Amino acid sequence: MFITMQEFPWAVIIIVLPLSGAMLSFLFPRWVKLLGVLVALSVVAAVVGLGWQVVEQGAQRYAIGGWGAPLGIDLYADGLSLLMLIVTALVCLGVSVYSTGYFNRAYFRRSKANYFWPLWMFLWAALNALFLSSDIFNLYVTLELLGLSAVALVALAGGADALTSAMRYLLVSLLGSLFYLLGVALLYHSFGSLDIVILSQQVEPSPAVWASVGLISIGLLLKTALFPMHFWLPPAHTSAPAPVSALLSALVVKASFYILLRMWLEIFPVGGTALGQLLGLLGSIAILWGGIQALRQTRLKMLIAYSTVAQLGYLFLAFPLGSYIAWKAVLFLLLSHALAKTAMFMAAGNILHFGGHDRIKDFDHVVQYQPLTSAAFALAGASIMGLPPSGGFIGKWLLLEAAIHSGQWWLVIIIIMGGLLAAAYVFKVIGYAFTQSRVSHQTRRVPVHMEWTALVLALAAILLGLAAPWPLALMDIGLPFGEGAAG
């Protein structure tokens, strides 16, 4: 009667664990920290379990309720979703450890701190459910779960800035979901199924399909904050508490990008068309505009938020290329950016906690007193810039290769200019951090594990580059990007 290890439903466990954790930490606010860390560790273990299954047996499909695709909902895990789950687990484990220190502070009312944990675990459950779902309506529900928890987490910071940006974020998020849902309605009524695989077999171009391409793309691009729909991102990511900013920049915007990627790869046969060129163009503008804006900022968190706008632009450079290498390059960039950006926001949180402000000009003696945090910021910055041997370097290198291979030289120029801009804004911060102060002002001690978490994640972003063959091989499981030779 009992099931063997080979067919143990790890995919379900990965979703159920944070969901139960959220409910338990709502019920018992006294044990939130313990619960948070425990749930994080067990989800990491479950992801390892799923990873082992996927590596050993190939892509996994799991029919919830035992009904199977057209009638029921399927979970699906291939290399692409597995990598997203792994990076989510790493970032969330980091956030979990970091938050035990961060939400301990005097100026966070205990009631607020207690709500962080259940909200955050709902967000994690939503992310895991999203990366595993193979059903386009189920994806809508996970998107709403994700959006509402993200908004509540931003609002947790309190104050006029956080509340207004949370409100704007909520409206944008709901609008995006409705566009997506209308697209789903058209797809369902065209082909009578909600399952991605079944749809990909049946889909053929028609006005309704094109309308749903447009609706779904607009909805998801709005949520992914592609230029010029990025207006809501910098205020929301800046005014949130530091671990929340890390989650938003590293994972939440990537979630809607992931759905878009799945849709384009499997359902919509539009790779390499004019629409792809348009996305590439918008991505290029985002890289330049985000970089220039980041350079102009006077506050560190705002700078990092605009850097996210720029880095998201890179993800869209794969659409005009549409080749096997380009997709892999972009996924690799996505992974390394998630790790590096988490480290950066955590470092910013430490600096903010230490000095009570994040004005870049006044970053005197940060290096002296917070060597670990400064090292974390510098290492994460190296990955964002794309210096070897970081993960960012490998991703950009592959992307350059794909661009040169297809002869689209304008993309090569954009990639290089984006790297230079990133170098400029990262060095701007590091430069100020090294200056010596004449006046010493009020400072506070930062818990050691908050510094170490940032550093470990930054190191992970660098190590990702050294261990590049391993994730690159994982990406091929289940052939989400098609055959290598065909690309």
Place this chain on the structure above:
Amino acid sequence: MEMLYLAIALFLLLTLVAGLWRVLRGPTSADRMLAAQLFGTTAVACVLLLAQAFERPMLRDVALIFALLAAVTAVAFVRRAWAAGDQNDAVK
């Protein structure tokens, strides 16, 4: 017979649209709310007629919910919106 039910339902829908005029005109918020309440009553009748016309007895439950929930919105109006309006008037 079905014809007759449908025709009456249509007539009720027409009166309903006419009732919108009161919502738009006002002049007080109580007028508007009362007009909306009247909508609810008409909608109950409309649903019941449709239930007869198309032989869908389970639609009577919809009418039941309409009737019950209309009372709740009316109370919400009296206790919240109207009370707040009065306080506003007092300040003026």
Place this chain on the structure above:
Amino acid sequence: MNTVYLYTMVGVGLFTLGLYALLIHSHLLRKILAINVMGSGVFLVLVALAAPTQGAVPDPVPHAMVITGIVVAVSATALALALVLRVRTETGRAELPEEPLE
């Protein structure tokens, strides 16, 4: 057949109407109403296209999807309304600043 297309078009109309209102109105309560109207439009499209053609049974899956959607919509509306009250307390206005803060 006519019923199907009629209600679908009404649904599309509600969707665009709501979108327009969402973009031009500044008061948050009105924006929330607009989002709800857009949602109703989408739901109408979903269910109208599932309506039976002469005598057949209607497809229950879109009905279930819409019920799910209605519950999600009321959850989001409740959260949004609570947020509006907080924004009003903090800023004194129930509107968003025109320019996102730079």
Place this chain on the structure above:
Amino acid sequence: MEAISLLPLMTLLQLVFDTLLGFALLWLAWRALASPELFQAIVLFIAFGLLMALAWVRLDAPDVALAEAAIGAGLTGALLLATLARLEVKNRAKSELEKKHEVRVITEKSKHQTFFFLLRMLLFMVVATGLVYAVLTLPENTSGLAMPVLENLESSGVSNPVTAVLLNYRGYDTLLELSVLLLALLGVWSFGGIPKPYRSFPGPVLNMLSRLLIPLLIMVAGYLLWVGAHAPGGAFQGGSVLGAAGVLLLLVGWRLGTRFVGLPLRITLVFGVGIFVSAGVVFILLGRQFLEYPPSFAGVLILLIEAAATLSIGITLAALFLGGRPEFRRHK
């Protein structure tokens, strides 16, 4: 003979009814979104919800009509009215200034070039036309998943197809959706305490009304839950009627005793999702799939889960109406 000759007239009547309803919906939505006064906008929106429910009836979707009547027209309306009241009370000294400001914004906007206005209208017309065109070219007779749903109805444990989809075939969606509802409440509670306590006392009429109505609402909630297995109804409809009972209680000034505000209340809120998840996990341990119910007692299980969900949905909706954490009292 007569019946046959009446058929075209019947179709015509239906068509007139539908057209009128369609135009009324669009017109109401437009007026609700464009009206200069917020209260009027909300009343029109409530009326819009009522007509939406009529549209669901016409589209042969009684389950959706029930949900819309209870949630769309009922609870959302009450929520909007309560929020508006709080907005107006809160800064009543400022309200005059505010109104002037609002008017000024409107006049500025109308002064703003008509050219952009026309451009915008054109854009929206193009979008709407495009969407309508896309819809019109859809294949006509896709029955969707109606056939597989009906074929498997036997082993789903219930005979109402919509309940079968919600609680069995696509039960996972419903599980996540209950989580969304719980999450919304968590979000509202994380903002802080109840915005504004009301001190006025209900009059004798309201007192009487609530005493009559609340037991009735609770009974109807139970009825909807029970009937959902084989006819329109179910956990959401029942839960929202229960929520309406809670809202009524809150409106007449009743508050939960402080003894129950802590853990007991939280347990009730989590109950629905909790039972759902546990039911799923238990079957994994028994060697079945997640949420795979054995056909022999699927009916009982679904009723159990639905009962838990109804209770949680009702309490959650009422708590959402309260608008904040109950244990936290702000002083004036």
